[in-house]
Amino acid sequence: MIAALPADVERALAATAGRGFSHLFLVACGGSLSIMMAGKYFADRHSGTLACDIYNADEFVCRDPRRLGPDALVILCSQTGTTKETVRAAKHARERGATTIGMTLDQTSPLARTADRAVAYQASYTTGKAIDSACSNYGVLYMLLAGLIDARENAGLTADLLRSLSHLQPAIDRAHRTYESRFQAFVPGFARRDAIYTLASGASYGAAYSYAICVLMEMQRYDSQPIHANEFFHGPFEVVDKDAAFIVMLGLDETRRLAERARDFLFKYGTRENILVLDGAELDLTGMADRIKPYLAPLVFFDTLWRFAYRLADLRGRPMLDGRRYMKKLTDY
Incomplete structure (x- = not known):
């Protein structure tokens, strides 16, 4: 506490x-x-x-x-x-x-x-x-x-x-259990991909940004891009087909409807097996103040997705940290 x-x-x-x-x-x-x-x-x-x-x-x-x-x-x-x-x-x-x-x-x-x-x-x-x-x-x-x-x-x-914040770590621990079977189902298909996009809005967009550039790109060398849920409809949605892979974070803040709209488009024109959705509404955030929950949901998303990335790394045969070519290994750039 x-x-x-x-x-x-x-x-x-x-x-x-x-x-x-x-x-x-x-x-x-x-x-x-x-x-x-x-x-x-x-x-x-x-x-x-x-x-x-x-x-x-x-x-x-x-x-x-x-x-x-x-x-x-x-x-x-x-x-x-x-x-x-x-x-x-x-x-x-x-x-x-x-x-x-x-x-x-x-x-x-x-x-x-x-x-x-x-x-x-x-x-x-x-x-x-x-x-x-x-x-x-x-x-x-x-x-x-x-x-x-x-x-x-x-x-x-x-x-x-x-x-x-006193209730955050228990919420993260519960989320790992919640997402266990979902991640297990998505890992084999996502491990074979060349590109994975992350999509979010509002308070959750930073988590999508970091996961795309610092995890998927930096540590696993995917072609990746964080996409804002509304900007998605102003160009990026043209990449959507039955094979496109997306991670969607549905937050709990005032911008939630933006991410819901993008999720619905992906479900309609993509393939659900290629669209990994993490929804703040399904998290057990017991003990948290309602006005604080939107800001802590991204921490839950990122922490659980970090474990998902390690599963991808195992199937891809590419270490998460030690396999980087440039980060922490060059000093003259």
Whole structure:
């Protein structure tokens, strides 16, 4: 049970107390950028006073938003804390007078040393160590955002969030059991594919983005693409035929009807055996606050799909992490 915010999150929030920030920038690369997508949705839905933008770290430096200055707060994330673009973005933000918070596994890393404040989170995907998902990058980002919004608008988000996060890991464990037979049925066909597309909307789109580029492409070398559920109808649906393979995430937020529409199109013009649907409505999220559930469903989706990816890897004869050609093996690119 999480009764209070972690001490480093509390310290970071205390350092921002009373500051009249008008703008929030969420900055990262790759998988770390994907969590910022859910974070922006959270901020957009719950803050009436804090405008929020999300940027790839190096484009953030190149674009150099005019709103970046002393009244801006920049939250950055890098797993190792060594992502050069993200460290450069933190330096750039500080040079412009902005306040920075760096999220990273390594509190001695360049990002942790560069940001005004550093906060820690846990990750099982890269460390191989079991964690409580409440302390994941998603969880910690939501804690920061809820604390910021509550301090400005007294929204009561933090209490609901902490209570809900306390029920997250049991929900993930139940979801693994729920999806066991479904994954077993889909793995043989998907393992033979050259291309698998991921589709989602709203708070779940970041999970689809990360799964496409960081898992299917990076670790298994599928031709893959994350597709926004409404953008699907503005070009991408032309790839749909009886052989097209899709992973669809039906979230619980206000954009759910967008993903339902895309799912229905896929069922009509594709083949159901090639369309793996994960539906937040079928998850057992007992104990969570209703307004927090939409933001935690993507964590459940991604955690269960991670196990699905390992099953694909076994059939494809391609290791998940060690089989990468460039990631973590080159330093001069």
